[in-house]
Amino acid sequence: MAIDFPRYLLAKQTVDDRALNKDVLRALIVHLAGHPRDADLVVTEIGGGIGTMLVRLLRWDILPPRVRYILLDVMPENIAYARDWLPCWAAAHGWQVAFDPQGVLSLENGVRTLECHLRCADLFDYVEQNPPQAHLLIAHAVLDLLPIPETLPKIARLLRPDGLAWLTLNFDGATIFQPELTLSDLQISSLPLSPFASPDSHIISLYHQTMRTRSGGDSEAGRHLLNYFVQSGIQILAAGASDWIVYPRGGSYPADEAYFLRCILHFFEESLGQHPALSPGLLHAWLEKRRAQVEAGQLVYIAHQMDFLVAFHSAPEHAT
């Protein structure tokens, strides 16, 4: 199955809405309430995809009245999708929408104005261009794709000295599928598994390994971020779990969450399809069962993640 990445990001919205840690969100809201109402709040979102976080912040009415939002993503198809989708969403929700000749999207609704700069670039290249420093840096479902801690001092450069970073949905080493599958469920009699490993734990642990080896990411990003903040003396204003918990209601999934689950299974297939330590027969049988469970509205999926609101420049090396 090929996946439609923008549709995956759209389908992820309801899962993320539930998952985002509301204590961390409340701390962000309290902080933003202190921003002067007559001054622009500059927000930089890295790895912003198609703009679902910006839409969430508008839906949840979290932003102050004047905002300059820089939405950065390395995938041209995401930025192209955002360029169509954001104005359509805004127009359907009562905003007046315009693009200026430079392609900056302006939203206005009588009480609020928002300027959105859509930038297609690798964030590490972007940091080197000395871009405007933001009051708020957002990285949502992104940092676990990147090396930690090396990435952190680089993205800290995107923030003003008094700025905060809201770093959300950082995967933290636990993936759970229910119901568990045994070898006999998969009609496989013997496989070179450790005597203690179930098919699920074998496949999941290899998948976590590929997050590190294939993409240079971190399958325990949540705890490593937390440890880095503590060891570096970075002030943590709030921290908490933001697990994805996906389950059927009355035999089917809400919104487009069945598609979200199909994408998760696709990521397993894509990452593990050629893995030398995994029998193709086992992976095939496991995926077939899990996909049938999605279609039957039977699969439960949980991924443990963590959210943070931090003041990067509170670290001693930044102190004046």
Ligand SMILES: C[S@@+](CC[C@H](N)C(=O)[O-])C[C@H]1O[C@@H](n2cnc3c(N)ncnc32)[C@H](O)[C@@H]1O
């Ligand atoms: C899992 S997606 C999340 C997208 C969006 N934050 C959301 O949740 O809808 C991760 C995003 O990070 C982007 N990304 C990964 N590495 C990047 C980099 N080095 N610079 C900029 N964007 C990057 C990808 O293109 C992708 O859109």
